[in-house]
Amino acid sequence: MIKGIHHISMKCQNEEEYMKVRSFYTETLQLSVIKECEACILLDTGAGIVEIFRDGTELLEKGVIRHFAFAVDDVQACVNAVEAAGYEVFIAPKTVHIGGDSAFPAIIAFCYGPLGEEIEFFCQGW
Numbered sequence: 001m002i003k004g005i006h007h008i009s010m011k012c013q014n015e016e017e018y019m020k021v022r023s024f025y026t027e028t029l030q031l032s033v034i035k036e037c038e039a040c041i042l043l044d045t046g047a048g049i050v051e052i053f054r055d056g057t058e059l060l061e062k063g064v065i066r067h068f069a070f071a072v073d074d075v076q077a078c079v080n081a082v083e084a085a086g087y088e089v090f091i092a093p094k095t096v097h098i099g100g101d102s103a104f105p106a107i108i109a110f111c112y113g114p115l116g117e118e119i120e121f122f123c124q125g126w
Helices: 015-028 075-084
Strands: 007-011 032-036 040-044 049-053 068-071 089-097 105-112 118-124
Touching: 015 040, 015 049, 015 075, 075 089, 075 105, 075 118
Parallel strands: 007 049, 068 118
Antiparallel strands: 032 040, 040 049, 089 105, 105 118
């Protein structure tokens, strides 16, 4: 039934916030623009889409989704780019074993994005 995650979506409250979010994802994280129109921008992650709308009206609150993770080859490079852009890395790169199983190692790190979203950089099986 499910083939994968097609996209994640975020809404910005105003043009200034939109430009900050757009810059973070296109310049800092270097996602390619698939399409940009008056209402939103679609960015290519290589395995799904980040959709950012300009027309948010509701207050930003933490919802039921804890974070989303980008599959990456170099966690430290992502952390360096995020920190250089002035964003907080709240979990520095570290090695984990998924489910406590040493056969499934990964390197992970977490940061906050411009809307307060929690982003994980995830390199499995290095």
